[in-house]
Amino acid sequence: MNSETLYQAIGHIDDVYILEASEEKKHSKHRIYLISTLAASIVLFLAFNFMSTSRPIIVINDIQIMSTKEIPLDTSGLTKGDDVAYLNNFEVPDQLGSLELISQIRNLYLDDNQKVIYDKFIFDYLNPNRDRLVITTSKLDKRSTFTYFDHEVSIINGQEVLLGKSNGMTYLAEFMIDDIFVSVQSDGLNEEAFLEIIQLLIDGQ
Amino acid sequence: MNDSSIIELFIKRSEQAITMTAEKYGKYLNKISWNILHNHEDVEECVNDTYLSAWKQIPPDKPERFLPYLGRITRALSLNKYNYYKAKKRNSQFDMVLSELEDCLMATETVESSLDAMELSKAINTFLKSIKKEHRIIFVRRYWYSDSIKDIAKIRQTSESNVKSILFRVRKKLESYLIKEGVLDEQ
Numbered sequence: 001m002n003s004e005t006l007y008q009a010i011g012h013i014d015d016v017y018i019l020e021a022s023e024e025k026k027h028s029k030h031r032i033y034l035i036s037t038l039a040a041s042i043v044l045f046l047a048f049n050f051m052s053t054s055r056p057i058i059v060i061n062d063i064q065i066m067s068t069k070e071i072p073l074d075t076s077g078l079t080k081g082d083d084v085a086y087l088n089n090f091e092v093p094d095q096l097g098s099l100e101l102i103s104q105i106r107n108l109y110l111d112d113n114q115k116v117i118y119d120k121f122i123f124d125y126l127n128p129n130r131d132r133l134v135i136t137t138s139k140l141d142k143r144s145t146f147t148y149f150d151h152e153v154s155i156i157n158g159q160e161v162l163l164g165k166s167n168g169m170t171y172l173a174e175f176m177i178d179d180i181f182v183s184v185q186s187d188g189l190n191e192e193a194f195l196e197i198i199q200l201l202i203d204g205q
Numbered sequence: 206m207n208d209s210s211i212i213e214l215f216i217k218r219s220e221q222a223i224t225m226t227a228e229k230y231g232k233y234l235n236k237i238s239w240n241i242l243h244n245h246e247d248v249e250e251c252v253n254d255t256y257l258s259a260w261k262q263i264p265p266d267k268p269e270r271f272l273p274y275l276g277r278i279t280r281a282l283s284l285n286k287y288n289y290y291k292a293k294k295r296n297s298q299f300d301m302v303l304s305e306l307e308d309c310l311m312a313t314e315t316v317e318s319s320l321d322a323m324e325l326s327k328a329i330n331t332f333l334k335s336i337k338k339e340h341r342i343i344f345v346r347r348y349w350y351s352d353s354i355k356d357i358a359k360i361r362q363t364s365e366s367n368v369k370s371i372l373f374r375v376r377k378k379l380e381s382y383l384i385k386e387g388v389l390d391e392q
Contacts, residue, residue, distance in 0.1 A: 003306035004284075005325075010306075010348045011280055012326035018273040021345035022233070032248055105246070122246050136245050170243055170298075185245060 027044065071197050092123045092135055096197050098124035131188030133197065142181040144174055157197070159202045165191075173198050208271040213249070215263035223256045230272065234279045240351035241283040241299050247290070251282045280349070302351050305372065309380040310390075325388060332382045336375060343368055346376045 094101045105122040119140050125133040144162070151164035151172070162174040171183045173192040184201065186194045206225050209352045215224035234255055238248040241354035255278045287299060333341050343361060346352045347368075354372075383389040 003303040003309075004288075006306045006309060007303060007348065008284070009325040009329055011277060011284075012323060013333060013345070013349060014330050015270040015273040017330075017341060017345050018276060018349060019270060020338070021342045021350065022272060120249075124246065132244075134245055183245065185243075187243070 045076055059081065092201075096200060097193065098127040098129075099131065099197070100127065122189045126174045126201075129188065131186070133184065133186045133189065135201070136185075138181050141181060142176075144183075155201055157202050161198060161202075163198075175202070177202075212263060212267060212271060215259065216267070226256055226259065226275070227252075228273050233272065234275060235370060237276055237279045238283040238348060239285050241280070242290075242351070243298065247286055248283075251279055251286060254282050255279045283296050298353060299351060302348065306377065307347065309376050309383070329379070330381060331377055335382075336378065340371050340375050343371050344374050347372055 027142045092101065101123060103122075103124040105124075120136060120138045123135040125135075145163075151162045154161050154163050159175055159177075164172045171191060172187065173194070175182055175198075183203070184198060186197070189197070206229065211222055211225045211229070216224060231252065234252045235248055238251040242248055242251065242295045255275055258278050259275060267276075294366055333344070337346075339361070346356075346357045346360065352360070354365050354368050361368070380389070
């Protein structure tokens with residue numbers, strides 16, 4: 001038997017233990033105040049970003065649709081060559097340092113009225129050392145990965161960026177570009193290389 | 206919406222079932238998968254596959270407890286994906302979880318190859334019943350949810366060193382228990 005067999009066996013434990021462990025301990029008052037303050041700050045930060053940025057126009061291949069009710073679509077100049085520039089204010093390069101863009105997944109769902117109800121585009125980079133970088137962008141889904149991690153707010157080239165690190169060599173960054181939520185995750189890169197890439201991405205916008 | 210109403214939607218083949226499941230349990234399932242895979246793209250795929258799997262299995266399944274039912278599917282799918290990718294890239298945090306479990310097997314030689322996984326689970330269940338509630342929760346958070354030590358310390362409002370120490374003691378107790386029950390052979 002190896003550790004994985006044991007891990008799998010633990011997977012079959014009684015439901016009651018899984019439920020028991022899913023309940024969080026009640027927080028102290030002090031902690032609640034701290035969380036409330038943090039939550040309020042985040043709401044203010046997001047609201048500020050939302051109000052202060054210009055409204056981007058979505059360009060997705062030759063699909064001409066509105067991203068939300070409020071944002072008008074520029075229907076001029078759309079070509080199939082616009083593959084990568086799915087938003088005309090945000091582009092990703094084919095190369096980021098030693099990393100090469102190896103795959104792109106563009107999830108876009110429309111409702112019956114041709115309104116976008118889900119947009120999540122994923123750009124996957126890899127270098128010869130098998131270091132990996134994944135950029136995820138979305139206009140509608142702004143859920144933060146930092147629900148799971150501690151993080152800090154940094155300013156990179158005037159842009160506010162949430163930065164965090166999980167165990168090992170996984171770095172994460174989240175920021176807003178013209179109301180587009182951008183999340184970047186690396187695996188294997190060191191901190192310096194990761195920050196250089198974040199800088200490149202912000203500079204390029 | 207309560208769980209039985211969501212399950213009713215599955216049984217009626219209403220697509221709203223998936224929307225409601227994602228709304229109620231999406232975050233929980235994301236966390237389970239994230240702890241194993243640490244990659245947005247893979248996590249999203251596993252969680253979406255969980256909804257699809259629930260859609261295929263309900264009916265005939267009619268889970269009594271929906272949260273563990275979904276969690277088990279996500280955990281198994283994520284573990285499969287982890288195995289698929291591990292030759293290419295390691296998730297150091299999840300590797301650590303597995304390596305800690307290796308501790309339980311250190312003093313043992315071989316286990317009967319015919320050992321039924323369900324029998325082992327049954328022994329673990331009995332063991333869990335015998336330990337303190339707080340220790341059990343910490344053990345389950347680490348080895349079922351694959352949470353990091355830091356996250357467990359935060360959730361349980363204790364220090365990381367205390368979590369490590371509890372986990373160490375519980376692993377040792379589990380090892381002794383499995384040897385005593387004849388599940389593991391002492392070296």
